[in-house]
Amino acid sequence: MSMKYRPAWDPENPFVAVSSGTTHIFKTGTQRSEKPVFVNKTASCRNACPIGINIPLAIHKASSGDMDGALGVYLEENPLPGVCGRVCYHPCEKECNRALFDEPINLRSFERFVSDHGRVDIRKGLPLGTRKKSIAVVGSGPAGLSAAYHLARIGYLVTLLEAQSELGGMLRYGIPPYRLPKSILDKDIQRILSLGVTVRTATKVGRDPAWEALKLYDAVFLAVGLQVGKNPFAGKEPNDSILTGTEFLRDPQRWSLEDENQRVLVIGGGNVAIDVARTLLRLRRGQGRNITVLCPEQRELMPAIPEEIAEALEEGISIINGWAPHGIRPTDSGGISLDLFRAEVKRDTATGNLRIVKVGEEARRVPAERVILAVGQGLDAGVLPRELEIKRDKILTNASKATSLPSIFAGGDAAGEKAFVADAIASGKKGALAIHLYLEGAVFDDELRDHQIGQSGSLSFQHFFEKADQPLYDLRNVVTFEQINTLFFSKKARALPGKLAPDDRKKAFEEVTGGLGAESMEMEWGRCFRCGTCIDCENCIDFCPDMSILKDMKAGSYIFNPDYCKGCGMCAVACPRQVISMKAEHA
Amino acid sequence: MRMFLKGNDAAAYGARLARPKVIAAYPITPQSPIYERLSEWDGQGILGARMMRVESEHSAMAACISASLTGVRTFTATASQGLALMHELLHFASGMRVPIVMVNVNRAMAAPWSFWSEQTDSLSQRDTGWLQFYVADNQEALDTVIQAFKISETVLLPSMVVLEAFYISHFMEPVDVPDQEKVDAFLSEYEPAFRLDTKSPRSFCQTVSQAQYAQFRIQRYEAMRQALKVTQIVDQEYGEMFGRRYGLIESHRAEDAEIILVTAGTIGGTTRVVIDELRAMGKKVGMVRIRVFRPFPKESLVRTLHHAKKIAIIDRNLSPGQEGIFSEELKSCLYGLVRDVPVFSYVLGLGGTNVSPAHIRSVIEMTERLKTPPTGPIYDIEGAHA
Numbered sequence: 001m002s003m004k005y006r007p008a009w010d011p012e013n014p015f016v017a018v019s020s021g022t023t024h025i026f027k028t029g030t031q032r033s034e035k036p037v038f039v040n041k042t043a044s045c046r047n048a049c050p051i052g053i054n055i056p057l058a059i060h061k062a063s064s065g066d067m068d069g070a071l072g073v074y075l076e077e078n079p080l081p082g083v084c085g086r087v088c089y090h091p092c093e094k095e096c097n098r099a100l101f102d103e104p105i106n107l108r109s110f111e112r113f114v115s116d117h118g119r120v121d122i123r124k125g126l127p128l129g130t131r132k133k134s135i136a137v138v139g140s141g142p143a144g145l146s147a148a149y150h151l152a153r154i155g156y157l158v159t160l161l162e163a164q165s166e167l168g169g170m171l172r173y174g175i176p177p178y179r180l181p182k183s184i185l186d187k188d189i190q191r192i193l194s195l196g197v198t199v200r201t202a203t204k205v206g207r208d209p210a211w212e213a214l215k216l217y218d219a220v221f222l223a224v225g226l227q228v229g230k231n232p233f234a235g236k237e238p239n240d241s242i243l244t245g246t247e248f249l250r251d252p253q254r255w256s257l258e259d260e261n262q263r264v265l266v267i268g269g270g271n272v273a274i275d276v277a278r279t280l281l282r283l284r285r286g287q288g289r290n291i292t293v294l295c296p297e298q299r300e301l302m303p304a305i306p307e308e309i310a311e312a313l314e315e316g317i318s319i320i321n322g323w324a325p326h327g328i329r330p331t332d333s334g335g336i337s338l339d340l341f342r343a344e345v346k347r348d349t350a351t352g353n354l355r356i357v358k359v360g361e362e363a364r365r366v367p368a369e370r371v372i373l374a375v376g377q378g379l380d381a382g383v384l385p386r387e388l389e390i391k392r393d394k395i396l397t398n399a400s401k402a403t404s405l406p407s408i409f410a411g412g413d414a415a416g417e418k419a420f421v422a423d424a425i426a427s428g429k430k431g432a433l434a435i436h437l438y439l440e441g442a443v444f445d446d447e448l449r450d451h452q453i454g455q456s457g458s459l460s461f462q463h464f465f466e467k468a469d470q471p472l473y474d475l476r477n478v479v480t481f482e483q484i485n486t487l488f489f490s491k492k493a494r495a496l497p498g499k500l501a502p503d504d505r506k507k508a509f510e511e512v513t514g515g516l517g518a519e520s521m522e523m524e525w526g527r528c529f530r531c532g533t534c535i536d537c538e539n540c541i542d543f544c545p546d547m548s549i550l551k552d553m554k555a556g557s558y559i560f561n562p563d564y565c566k567g568c569g570m571c572a573v574a575c576p577r578q579v580i581s582m583k584a585e586h587a
Numbered sequence: 588m589r590m591f592l593k594g595n596d597a598a599a600y601g602a603r604l605a606r607p608k609v610i611a612a613y614p615i616t617p618q619s620p621i622y623e624r625l626s627e628w629d630g631q632g633i634l635g636a637r638m639m640r641v642e643s644e645h646s647a648m649a650a651c652i653s654a655s656l657t658g659v660r661t662f663t664a665t666a667s668q669g670l671a672l673m674h675e676l677l678h679f680a681s682g683m684r685v686p687i688v689m690v691n692v693n694r695a696m697a698a699p700w701s702f703w704s705e706q707t708d709s710l711s712q713r714d715t716g717w718l719q720f721y722v723a724d725n726q727e728a729l730d731t732v733i734q735a736f737k738i739s740e741t742v743l744l745p746s747m748v749v750l751e752a753f754y755i756s757h758f759m760e761p762v763d764v765p766d767q768e769k770v771d772a773f774l775s776e777y778e779p780a781f782r783l784d785t786k787s788p789r790s791f792c793q794t795v796s797q798a799q800y801a802q803f804r805i806q807r808y809e810a811m812r813q814a815l816k817v818t819q820i821v822d823q824e825y826g827e828m829f830g831r832r833y834g835l836i837e838s839h840r841a842e843d844a845e846i847i848l849v850t851a852g853t854i855g856g857t858t859r860v861v862i863d864e865l866r867a868m869g870k871k872v873g874m875v876r877i878r879v880f881r882p883f884p885k886e887s888l889v890r891t892l893h894h895a896k897k898i899a900i901i902d903r904n905l906s907p908g909q910e911g912i913f914s915e916e917l918k919s920c921l922y923g924l925v926r927d928v929p930v931f932s933y934v935l936g937l938g939g940t941n942v943s944p945a946h947i948r949s950v951i952e953m954t955e956r957l958k959t960p961p962t963g964p965i966y967d968i969e970g971a972h973a
Contacts, residue, residue: 002737002824003741005813005817006742007742007743007810011789015684015743015807015810016682017799019789023790
């Protein structure tokens with residue numbers, strides 16, 4: 001009876017608030033004043049890398065189990081990952097955003113790991129040999145190899161000319177095998193040659209063949225390096241006790257320095273000096289008591305890689321800092337004696353160059369049987385074309401790497417680039433692109449701007465080749481630590497590779513530093529923020545209050561639904577790696 | 588079955604006999620024995636409801652609302668501070684039109700702390716859209732819980748059955764506990780008018796326009812008005828089946844009374860005895876006990892009171908800045924009658940102090956003596972509030 005008083009339920013005319021349709025009628029998108037933009041940006045490590053390797057993308061691929069894909073990412077930019085994974089001065093690690101969180105990722109070990117474990121057929125998909133123009137690359141050091149590699153990838157017919165009997169330049173004849181095993185160098189070089197590069201070793205261009213012969217080529221890239229060790233005592237040598245570091249390293253056995261009783265002074269504070277001392281130590285089966293490095297710089301200002309200095313000291317090499325030689329005289333026993341003054345190295349505020357400055361009146365005399373000079377290298381100008389403009393051991397080039405001679409370009413040490421392997425590789429890349437644009441009649445600066453990474457001068461060949469991917473990248477935009485949402489990460493210590501103990505390693509030329517094992521490597525790449533690189537974590541989808549982020553399967557990217565995205569920016573905050581940024585709706 | 592029960596137990600029996608499916612509650616003195624008794628039955632496997640142990644009264648009410656929206660009968664109980672903590676959700680419950688039945692054991696509100704009887708806790712919830720029943724004894728507590736389910740499920744508004752602390756909650760009285768079959772026959776299984784349904788997903792309780800809001804408020808008001816009639820019908824149905832009925836108000840010898848004393852709750856039982864004594868002495872006095880406070884039974888009160896020469900009303904509550912709340916409500920419905928009846932407002936029993944027959948006799952004597960009511964309530968009855 002009472003129930004007849006109950007109100008009837010009519011969803012169209014209800015007595016409680018209830019939806020009669022879906023919330024699709026609420027086009028919250030009309031509230032939007034900003035919109036999310038999904039675009040990959042440049043990680044700080046990539047910005048710091050002269051070669052511009054997309055390191056976080058490689059880490060993403062490796063951590064997804066695609067080691068070949070990871071190596072592929074390296075090979076898009078760098079033909080020498082095996083080499084760089086061992087000897088690079090890794091500026092990437094210095095700039096790694098993770099350094100501001102706990103410690104930088106061990107990126108050099110990662111490159112080595114990828115190079116050791118990945119396999120890629122680099123010829124696949126490339127237009128090899130399709131351009132009927134031929135290019136000569138003179139010199140097969142890192143700059144020459146890099147130029148040859150990238151030019152071949154674009155489709156040119158490349159001939160690599162090398163004065164020595166084997167390829168590699170300073171990689172082979174300068175860097176000792178305990179830092180870079182020859183087998184690793186050979187593997188990287190073989191990969192480059194598989195692109196169909198023609199090789200002519202033991203070919204001293206300028207003597208045989210003459211420069212005139214290279215006119216058959218459509219363009220020439222000079223990467224002859226700095227082959228001549230500098231000798232401030234040239235012409236004043238009292239006897240044959242003096243040689244240069246480059247000479248020594250080219251063939252260490254040749255100089256009969258195995259006798260540990262011979263006192264050897266190595267002059268210089270750079271990598272060559274350290275390499276000389278450590279090579280000599282190994283020739284002497286670890287007996288280092290008569291090997292001394294002497295340089296004008298204080299220890300912390302030495303230009304050599306700090307890790308190399310530390311290893312040399314561990315191995316028992318003495319380093320004397322703050323002294324410079326100014327005189328040399330023969331001794332009765334057939335040796336020599338060096339007159340030293342107290343010195344320090346200062347930066348000239350006007351020119352920015354480093355200068356050796358005498359400090360006080362203190363003097364010192366050091367006797368030795370041999371002096372090995374590692375105080376810089378110069379151009380072997382005698383073999384270069386006479387008309388080529390050269391100034392202070394540097395082939396003059398413009399921004400497009402062009403020399404004063406038509407269709408001749410130059411790069412690497414010979415063109416005054418920074419003397420590190422990575423910088424030489426970068427120079428070769430730039431040279432390759434410059435030559436291509438020259439042959440195409442395009443403007444180098446415009447194209448460079450299109451493919452330039454971050455604010456540094458490095459450029460991306462991946463970007464150059466993959467036209468379809470270009471909208472997914474904002475190469476110029478470098479992700480800062482402040483843009484990383486660190487709430488998604490926890491602190492973890494950096495993994496360090498093992499090393500041979502000093503007593504074990506100094507007796508032979510075995511590689512000093514090992515690689516990281518698979519387990520530590522996985523821990524290590526797990527730490528990487530993947531700055532600016534979308535790894536499909538889909539935090540944006542999870543956090544979007546309007547469910548308006550969608551995956552565009554065709555483009556492989558994410559898009560937002562303009563009907564419902566109200567521009568709250570939650571996705572941009574939830575993106576741990578700054579792939580998403582908010583832009584004004586009508587900008 | 589006739590049993591000797593405390594008021595809390597009688598209420599618990601009423602709840603169990605109504606066969607709710609979900610009970611979500613949080614213990615608080617003096618309501619805890621209800622919760623304990625239900626838990627005991629739950630432990631014995633004879634409760635038939637899911638007991639939800641929640642972390643607060645706010646959550647208890649939230650759970651009841653959600654459970655009720657899924658289409659099941661839902662019960663809870665609380666008191667005083669617990670009821671105050673629920674306050675926000677009480678609005679939600681009536682706004683969502685869920686027929687929850689709740690027992691509130693009247694207890695004085697802090698500060699200072701007190702555990703004794705006073706009506707301020709439930710009267711403070713006057714405008715939340717809940718039906719409110721003030722019972723006078725343990726039997727009425729049990730019967731009203733069962734009735735309240737039927738009333739609430741008809742008009743789709745929640746009900747609060749109010750028991751006074753200790754005077755009912757902890758006092759033992761003989762109570763007739765009805766057979767389950769008879770209660771089942773009286774109160775059929777709950778059939779929700781609408782429910783949350785995963786097969787037809789809808790958003791409930793969303794933001795509405797101003798005009799929609801106004802409509803929902805008017806509909807809720809009309810449902811409350813309807814509840815007056817429904818309460819009477821259900822009470823009649825209950826009387827036919829169980830032999831007990833209570834009405835919206837209880838009227839005792841008021842028909843020819845010159846002075847009618849109005850009150851609510853347990854004071855009504857004491858007053859009834861005093862009226863009989865005074866009648867025996869030849870005094871024309873009567874009593875009206877307000878049982879249903881929301882909806883307020885205006886018509887019944889006017890019909891029963893209009894002939895009186897004087898009306899006295901005793902409140903076990905005191906609204907600061909005004910007077911007893913029942914008094915205010917009563918006066919508002921007497922306004923505009925052809926003949927003005929003076930109303931004498933008394934406030935007794937605050938903080939659970941006893942209201943004895945002597946106090947009630949004093950109230951009647953004072954009402955006889957005074958010509959016109961003083962401004963403000965009278966609380967200086969000798970021996971009261973002691």
